[in-house]
Amino acid sequence: MAKKRKEIKKRLLLVAHGDFDGIASAVLASWRHPLEDVRVVFVQPFTVDKVEVADDEDVIVVDVAVNNRDPKMTTDFISRLGGRLYRWFDHHRGWESLKIDDRFVINSDAPSCAQVVMSSSQDGDMEYYFGTLMVDATAADTRQGTLSKKADLIERATKADLSDDSVREAAFRWLLGDKSKLSVLEAAAEKYAAIQAETERLSATYRVTGNVAVVDARESEHNYDRTQLLLAGQKVAPFAVVVSANPRAGEDYLTIATSRKDVNLVEIFGLPSGAPFRVSIPASRLEEALGKLNSL
Numbered sequence: 001m002a003k004k005r006k007e008i009k010k011r012l013l014l015v016a017h018g019d020f021d022g023i024a025s026a027v028l029a030s031w032r033h034p035l036e037d038v039r040v041v042f043v044q045p046f047t048v049d050k051v052e053v054a055d056d057e058d059v060i061v062v063d064v065a066v067n068n069r070d071p072k073m074t075t076d077f078i079s080r081l082g083g084r085l086y087r088w089f090d091h092h093r094g095w096e097s098l099k100i101d102d103r104f105v106i107n108s109d110a111p112s113c114a115q116v117v118m119s120s121s122q123d124g125d126m127e128y129y130f131g132t133l134m135v136d137a138t139a140a141d142t143r144q145g146t147l148s149k150k151a152d153l154i155e156r157a158t159k160a161d162l163s164d165d166s167v168r169e170a171a172f173r174w175l176l177g178d179k180s181k182l183s184v185l186e187a188a189a190e191k192y193a194a195i196q197a198e199t200e201r202l203s204a205t206y207r208v209t210g211n212v213a214v215v216d217a218r219e220s221e222h223n224y225d226r227t228q229l230l231l232a233g234q235k236v237a238p239f240a241v242v243v244s245a246n247p248r249a250g251e252d253y254l255t256i257a258t259s260r261k262d263v264n265l266v267e268i269f270g271l272p273s274g275a276p277f278r279v280s281i282p283a284s285r286l287e288e289a290l291g292k293l294n295s296l
């Protein structure tokens with residue numbers, strides 16, 4: 001069967017979000033390409049301006065949303081890629097106002113980008129080889145369901161040091177069959193065990209007042225997993241608040257999360273942007289936050 005679309009060049013650059021869904025989507029989008037000709041970089045929507053692309057590379061972007069604080073950064077990136085952009089797969093909202101062509105495969109209703117990549121593939125073998133990976137990506141992105149052993153190892157390994165992209169790359173290559181990367185993931189996952197222990201220690205120190213569980217993590221001398229800590233708080237109260245130190249900016253801050261679907265934390269705290277179920281505000285607003293959350 002003749003293919004009308006342009007063929008991918010020898011060298012492929014994947015630009016992926018750094019979470020499990022991003023890694024899984026990168027795997028799905030590139031698995032037929034020789035691994036030695038693939039380069040992968042991990043980004044956030046607000047770091048795409050840093051991506052360097054070689055002239056002889058074609059680019060596939062996966063699970064990267066429009067930078068909603070600065071959509072021009074996204075459109076600038078798209079223009080800079082020019083003809084080198086081969087596909088952009090995503091499942092976030094925010095594309096409605098952008099002018100995009102048929103290289104963009106966007107489905108804002110999909111629970112994961114991995115599902116978008118798989119649904120748009122003509123490759124009948126993909127589901128056979130990577131069906132579990134897609135289910136894992138959806139479970140990881142929606143925080144529903146349980147992860148397979150492989151996915152759980154990757155989740156723990158990549159959480160050990162969120163600034164370390166080499167672990168993400170190892171996960172990417174391991175999922176594509178490079179067995180030598182397993183030891184990298186296992187070593188990182190072991191580091192995560194210490195983080196988990198500190199998270200559990202802090203979880204036991206939540207104090208509940210009415211609707212709100214508060215934990216003070218400022219004195220913690222170890223790394224902890226803030227997302228897991230917030231989830232532990234939401235088991236004992238509808239709202240969880242973590243008080244954290246911010247060594248860089250100096251000012252302590254609060255991270256507030258809720259499982260209540262009828263509440264929009266961005267609106268309640270008058271913030272310019274953020275997720276309705278999780279926001280960060282200066283710690284000086286703690287009394288105000290307790291008052292507001294307890295009146296809901």
Ligand SMILES: [Mn+2]
Pocket residue numbers: 021022063091112113141
């Ligand atoms: Mn995603």
